[in-house]
Amino acid sequence: MKSRHPxxxxxxxxxxxxxxxxxxxHGVSRRAFLKFCTVMTSMLALPPSMAPAMxxxxxxxxxxxxxxxxxxxxxxxxxxxTRSHSPTxxxxxxxxxxxxxxxxxxxxxxxxxxxxxxxxxKDNAGKYLLIVDGSIPMANxxxxxxxxxxxxxxxVDSAKGAAAIVAVGTCATYGGLPKANxxxxxxxxxxxxxxxxxxxxxxxxxxxxxxxxxxxAHFLTFGTIPELDGLGRPKVFYxxxxxxxxxxxxxxxQGKFAKTFDDEAARRGWCLFELGCKGPVTYNACATTKWNDxxxxxxxxxxxxxxxxxxxxxxxxxxxxxxxxxxNPLKVGAGVAAAGAAAGVVVTFLNRGKKGAAKAAHETTTLxxxxx
Amino acid sequence: xxxxxxxxxxTRIEGHLRIEAETDNDGRIIRAxxxxxxxxxxxxILRGRDxxxxxxxxxxxxxxxxLVHGIASVRSVESALKxxxxxxxxxIRNLMIGAQxxxxxxxxxxxxxxxxxxxxxxxxxxxxxxxxALAQSISGYAKSSPGYFSDVQKKLKGFVEAGQLGIFxxxxxxxxxxxxxxxxxxxAVAHYLDALAWQRDVVKLHAIFGGKxxxxxxxxxxxxxxxxxxxxxxxxxxxxxxxxxAGTALNMVGLQIVQNVINQMRSFTDEVYVPDTLAIAGFYKxxxxxxxxxxxxMTFGDFPAKGMSDPSSFLIPSGVIxxxxxxxxxPIDFNAENEIQEFVSHAWYKYSVGxxxxxxxxxxxxxxxxxxxxxPYEHLDLEKDYSWMKTPRWKGKPVEVGPLARVLMMYxxxxxxxxxxxxxxxxxxNAPVQALYSTLGRxxxxxxxxxxxxxxxxxxxxxxxxxxxxxxLKTFNESKWDPSxxxxxxxxxxxxxxxxxxxxHWIVIENQKIANYQAIxxxxxxxxxxxxxxxxxxxxxxxxxxxxxxxxQPIEILRTIHSFDPCIACAVHVTxxxxxxxxxxxxx
Numbered sequence: 001m002k003s004r005h006p007x008x009x010x011x012x013x014x015x016x017x018x019x020x021x022x023x024x025x026h027g028v029s030r031r032a033f034l035k036f037c038t039v040m041t042s043m044l045a046l047p048p049s050m051a052p053a054m055x056x057x058x059x060x061x062x063x064x065x066x067x068x069x070x071x072x073x074x075x076x077x078x079x080x081x082t083r084s085h086s087p088t089x090x091x092x093x094x095x096x097x098x099x100x101x102x103x104x105x106x107x108x109x110x111x112x113x114x115x116x117x118x119x120x121x122k123d124n125a126g127k128y129l130l131i132v133d134g135s136i137p138m139a140n141x142x143x144x145x146x147x148x149x150x151x152x153x154x155x156v157d158s159a160k161g162a163a164a165i166v167a168v169g170t171c172a173t174y175g176g177l178p179k180a181n182x183x184x185x186x187x188x189x190x191x192x193x194x195x196x197x198x199x200x201x202x203x204x205x206x207x208x209x210x211x212x213x214x215x216x217a218h219f220l221t222f223g224t225i226p227e228l229d230g231l232g233r234p235k236v237f238y239x240x241x242x243x244x245x246x247x248x249x250x251x252x253x254q255g256k257f258a259k260t261f262d263d264e265a266a267r268r269g270w271c272l273f274e275l276g277c278k279g280p281v282t283y284n285a286c287a288t289t290k291w292n293d294x295x296x297x298x299x300x301x302x303x304x305x306x307x308x309x310x311x312x313x314x315x316x317x318x319x320x321x322x323x324x325x326x327x328n329p330l331k332v333g334a335g336v337a338a339a340g341a342a343a344g345v346v347v348t349f350l351n352r353g354k355k356g357a358a359k360a361a362h363e364t365t366t367l368x369x370x371x372x
Numbered sequence: 373x374x375x376x377x378x379x380x381x382x383t384r385i386e387g388h389l390r391i392e393a394e395t396d397n398d399g400r401i402i403r404a405x406x407x408x409x410x411x412x413x414x415x416x417i418l419r420g421r422d423x424x425x426x427x428x429x430x431x432x433x434x435x436x437x438x439l440v441h442g443i444a445s446v447r448s449v450e451s452a453l454k455x456x457x458x459x460x461x462x463x464i465r466n467l468m469i470g471a472q473x474x475x476x477x478x479x480x481x482x483x484x485x486x487x488x489x490x491x492x493x494x495x496x497x498x499x500x501x502x503x504x505a506l507a508q509s510i511s512g513y514a515k516s517s518p519g520y521f522s523d524v525q526k527k528l529k530g531f532v533e534a535g536q537l538g539i540f541x542x543x544x545x546x547x548x549x550x551x552x553x554x555x556x557x558x559x560a561v562a563h564y565l566d567a568l569a570w571q572r573d574v575v576k577l578h579a580i581f582g583g584k585x586x587x588x589x590x591x592x593x594x595x596x597x598x599x600x601x602x603x604x605x606x607x608x609x610x611x612x613x614x615x616x617x618a619g620t621a622l623n624m625v626g627l628q629i630v631q632n633v634i635n636q637m638r639s640f641t642d643e644v645y646v647p648d649t650l651a652i653a654g655f656y657k658x659x660x661x662x663x664x665x666x667x668x669x670m671t672f673g674d675f676p677a678k679g680m681s682d683p684s685s686f687l688i689p690s691g692v693i694x695x696x697x698x699x700x701x702x703p704i705d706f707n708a709e710n711e712i713q714e715f716v717s718h719a720w721y722k723y724s725v726g727x728x729x730x731x732x733x734x735x736x737x738x739x740x741x742x743x744x745x746x747x748p749y750e751h752l753d754l755e756k757d758y759s760w761m762k763t764p765r766w767k768g769k770p771v772e773v774g775p776l777a778r779v780l781m782m783y784x785x786x787x788x789x790x791x792x793x794x795x796x797x798x799x800x801x802n803a804p805v806q807a808l809y810s811t812l813g814r815x816x817x818x819x820x821x822x823x824x825x826x827x828x829x830x831x832x833x834x835x836x837x838x839x840x841x842x843x844x845l846k847t848f849n850e851s852k853w854d855p856s857x858x859x860x861x862x863x864x865x866x867x868x869x870x871x872x873x874x875x876x877h878w879i880v881i882e883n884q885k886i887a888n889y890q891a892i893x894x895x896x897x898x899x900x901x902x903x904x905x906x907x908x909x910x911x912x913x914x915x916x917x918x919x920x921x922x923x924x925q926p927i928e929i930l931r932t933i934h935s936f937d938p939c940i941a942c943a944v945h946v947t948x949x950x951x952x953x954x955x956x957x958x959x960x
Contacts, residue, residue: 062534062536063534063536063538065536070388071410072410072412073435074386074432074433074434074435074436075386075387075434075435075436076432076434076435076436076438076586076587077435078435079435079436079438079586080435080586082479082568082571082572083571083572083575083585083586084572085572088568088569088572089568090565090568090569093538093539094527094531094538097538098536098537098538099538099539100538100541102539103381103383103384103385104383104384104385104386104484105383105384105483105539106383106384106539106540106541107383107384107487107492107539107540107541107542107543107544108383108541108542108543108544109379109381109382109383109384109926109930110378110379110380110381110382110926111924112542112543112544112924112925113381113383113542114381115542116541116542119541137411137412140742141746141747142720142742142744142745142746142747143410143411143742144388144409144410144411145388145409145410145747145749146380146381146388146409147380147381148380148745148747148748148749148750149747149748150747150748153747153748177412177414177417177429177432178412178413180417180429181417182416182417183413184412184413184416184417185411185412185413187412205432205587206435206586206587258598260848260850260853261591261593261594261595261596261598261847261848261850262594262598262599262845262846262847262848262850263598266598266619266620267598267599267600267602267619267620267845268600268619269600269618269619269620270619286584291579291583291584291585292572292575292576292578292579292584292585293572293573293576295576295579295580295621295629296579296580296583296584296621296626297583297584298582298583298584298589298596299583300583300620300621301579301580301581301582301583301584301588301589301596301597301620301621301622302583302589302595302596302597302598302620302621302622303582303583303589303590303591303596303597306428306589308587314417314429318421318422318425319422319424319425319428320422320424320425
């Protein structure tokens with residue numbers, strides 16, 4: 001006996017396509033789930049009798065409708081999300097979300113694809129999540145079209161009924177590569193166009209896969225967007241610099257630097273600061289989550305961070321140019337450890353100052369704030 | 373009555389591609405036109421920058437082919453400045469390029485192309501036991517039990533019954549063009565999911581050598597990852613003479629991950645990808661007789677055993693095959709002004725020499741001239757300009773690049789394993805050699821070359837280990853790293869075989885900065901619009917004569933276009949607002 005009635009929690013785990021049924025498939029028993037809901041009701045100061053109703057409500061939820069738009073992009077962000085190990089892309093699209101429009105993955109093409117987008121917007125008006133990768137060219141609508149529609153028109157139209165927008169990748173969040181000097185197509189970010197919806201920015205070129213899926217899981221689990229910083233980024237992933245959490249940091253503090261890509265210092269994993277590493281000024285989680293199931297990250301594989309999650313990183317002065325410091329620029333190639341150590345101390349100090357300022361700028365931004 | 377069928381967006385590809393097909397009374401395609409509908413403008417962005425930085429910009433031409441534009445870019449700088457790579461760096465690049473092929477081809481087959489042949493909804497009717505028997509009859513792959521297929525079917529059932537089809541919504545399910553029995557459909561859906569999990573693991577090879585995937589890191593003159601293993605390390609506290617133990621990802625653990633990935637790649641190719649391709653193709657033999665491109669094929673060559681300056685050591689040779697004549701391989705002169713040229717006769721650009729002349733990429737110019745309809749629009753003006761892609765030609769002829777071109781080139785040049793594999797496949801499918809020149813011939817060639825490259829991976833790995841064992845830890849040539857060592861002017865071309873075909877990046881360096889940068893990418897060779905003589909390129913030519921069963925569900929167009937594995941991100945040309953002469957980059 002199957003029922004979609006939310007007042008009958010006992011049967012929800014068998015209704016195909018609901019979150020409850022998805023949990024069942026993952027070996028979460030109804031009993032365990034009910035227990036979780038009991039804890040949740042107590043945390044929310046609700047009467048214990050609410051637990052079964054809450055369990056029923058969550059379990060019966062249909063998968064969250066997601067529409068993914070691709071504008072001036074390279075598909076690197078989509079490729080990245082397929083690399084997520086937890087949750088995996090399969091977990092997401094089969095159990096948690098209904099990916100109703102996504103050029104790279106969807107079966108339908110042409111009219112049938114556009115129809116799927118329009119249908120999802122209609123059926124889930126006000127509730128669907130809009131994900132965008134790629135920038136939007138403003139110099140001429142003919143610079144980028146889908147089904148004959150300009151990117152600008154498609155974004156504005158699709159944003160109207162969205163509950164929230166997730167901008168993935170540095171192009172959608174800040175304009176990215178198309179916006180690099182001299183910005184030939186007049187590329188802008190999502191937030192430059194859409195002003196009346198909550199927008200979560202997940203920068204990176206591409207973003208770290210688990211950061212993308214983690215933010216989606218947060219939204220699906222709690223129904224809210226995670227706490228954001230002044231640049232619209234989730235603080236939990238973008239709160240600290242790469243440098244702050246880098247495994248090579250002790251070498252930096254000791255003034256031990258690689259001078260080239262395969263010298264003894266490079267083989268021993270010394271700091272890449274003098275080879276141009278932008279870790280000290282880049283806020284992202286690469287050094288902690290790492291990439292591809294924790295296998296490595298650029299610095300661990302011998303290349304300095306290029307700062308790909310920072311706004312305008314393409315125009316920040318060259319990937320192999322050591323970060324300069326005010327007053328007393330660091331001598332690139334200085335071989336004396338003592339000089340390096342002194343430089344390290346200065347940078348550490350500056351970095352602390354910068355970090356403090358960044359923390360101060362990290363005003364809590366909630367969904368409610370954004371909706372006001 | 374003649375009709376115009378528009379497919380936009382073409383999905384399950386990289387980028388923004390539109391096909392407009394004119395059909396006759398019978399629904400047969402008389403003329404098809406291929407249009408790239410997005411530009412960004414990399415070339416002007418690259419101008420004036422440090423050539424050593426160019427790879428990171430160029431790499432973002434495409435996130436699917438993620439490493440190919442990075443490799444072509446560093447090779448262009450190395451060609452211009454005459455930098456030779458240390459052998460270890462060459463081997464590591466071969467491993468990274470090889471991994472890209474295998475990853476990309478498998479994902480193309482299962483995630484981009486399969487749904488043209490596999491009816492997901494029909495899989496619900498399959499008997500899991502019979503599916504298991506079918507799977508076991510074609511392969512020894514471990515995940516072939518009735519319980520396994522039954523679980524996949526249950527998952528799918530929940531999906532369909534809930535009425536939220538997600539990525540499968542509005543597919544052409546039930547279309548009579550789908551010929552697989554339910555069991556074969558279920559098997560393919562199971563492998564669609566397996567391949568998603570597999571691809572996530574095998575990209576770890578890129579993470580070891582390049583720090584991450586997508587978009588791993590490169591460096592002009594070698595590879596960034598120093599080798600943190602010294603076989604002569606005495607294990608004492610003092611500084612070892614050559615240093616290094618576990619300071620980077622390229623340590624003993626990292627090398628073991630690489631070996632595991634190679635094993636996983638080879639077993640998935642042998643046990644899943646090759647048998648699935650042959651099994652599915654067996655149900656679609658009519659697709660071995662249609663969808664040919666232009667009959668001309670070109671490769672630039674790749675996988676050097678001795679460095680890019682010695683093409684005789686390449687695994688994949690370079691050359692051109694004309695009119696299906698496998699007895700003659702024509703050499704390519706990359707510097708000859710009348711060989712490789714680009715035209716703009718039907719693209720939204722203008723040339724100072726006139727719209728009908730071709731230009732060699734070193735002298736290429738691009739001035740942006742959008743004359744298309746104002747969005748939103750219904751149709752493009754196909755008699756005038758209709759694409760952001762230019763039209764590349766070799767000695768004025770359209771040529772096809774990609775897996776089919778490479779397999780034919782290796783076959784024609786007598787590569788033993790290629791001959792064996794091609795003959796095995798044709799025999800199994802009971803098809804003549806002409807079957808290669810078709811939609812499914814292209815798809816099968818992609819599968820066969822995956823096997824060739826997967827097998828070659830182990831050799832490169834073994835050689836790398838042997839070098840390290842012998843004490844060779846060099847991975848980077850620093851002699852030309854400092855720009856003060858460069859000549860005032862230099863130019864070079866970075867050639868490679870990307871998974872989608874021959875790729876070339878052309879760079880002119882003046883006073884240590886990029887003066888001109890251009891890329892001619894595989895999908896431009898295949899997908900570009902008509903040339904001044906009205907000759908079509910491979911995409912357009914391949915669709916001619918296709919009969920559409922239902923113009924509202926143009927699955928026939930998707931099958932042939934997907935067989936090329938389009939990667940359009942990129943028909944990116946640039947101009948600046950003042951209409952100054954520009955450089956260009958198109959993307960694969």
